[in-house]
Structure formats: structure tokens, C-alpha cells
Amino acid sequence: MTTSFDQHWRNFxxxxxxxxxxxxxxxxxxxxxxxxxxxxxxxxxxxxxGIHAEITRRKRPDLSYTGVDIAAVVDDLAKIxxxx
Numbered sequence: 001m002t003t004s005f006d007q008h009w010r011n012f013x014x015x016x017x018x019x020x021x022x023x024x025x026x027x028x029x030x031x032x033x034x035x036x037x038x039x040x041x042x043x044x045x046x047x048x049x050g051i052h053a054e055i056t057r058r059k060r061p062d063l064s065y066t067g068v069d070i071a072a073v074v075d076d077l078a079k080i081x082x083x084x
Contacts, residue, residue, distance in 0.1 A: 025051045026059070033060050044068070 029052060036042065039062050044052050047067030056065045 038062050
């Protein structure tokens with residue numbers, strides 16, 4: 001799982017924002033970015049695949065971004081109960 005997520009993240013980081021998914025996420029975040037002051041903190045609950053983190057890094061590098069998603073917790077719990 002980690003390897004596929006890392007690859008997924010690298011694909012976002014190398015993207016030029018032409019995919020429809022990135023364009024929709026970018027349009028969704030613009031009003032959020034406009035409402036936040038410089039150096040504000042942004043908490044993304046259910047951050048999923050990290051698309052909002054990458055857009056935030058590119059468009060508002062001044063923000064302190066924290067993403068939380070239960071999927072990561074579930075993966076960690078699964079490894080505890082079934083380490084194979």
C-alpha cells in the first residue's frame with residue numbers, strides 16, 4: 001500500500017494540473033484560499049489521496065497544511081492485527 005500511495009503522490013507532484021480531477025479540486029479550493037489570511041493553518045479532514053495538499057503546496061505555500069484521513073489509521077490497524 002505504501003509504495004502505491006507514494007507513486008500516486010509523485011504523480012500529483014509532477015502533474016501540470018491538466019487532469020479533470022486536479023482542475024475540479026483546484027476550483028473547489030480557490031474560495032478557501034481566498035478566505036484565509038497569510039500563514040494561516042488549514043486542517044483537511046478526510047484528505048484522501050493528498051490532492052488538496054499538493055494544490056495547497058503549489059498555490060498557497062505560506063499555509064500550514066495538515067491532512068487527516070482514517071484510511072491511514074485503518075491500514076496501520078490492519079498491519080497490527082495481521083502483520084503478514
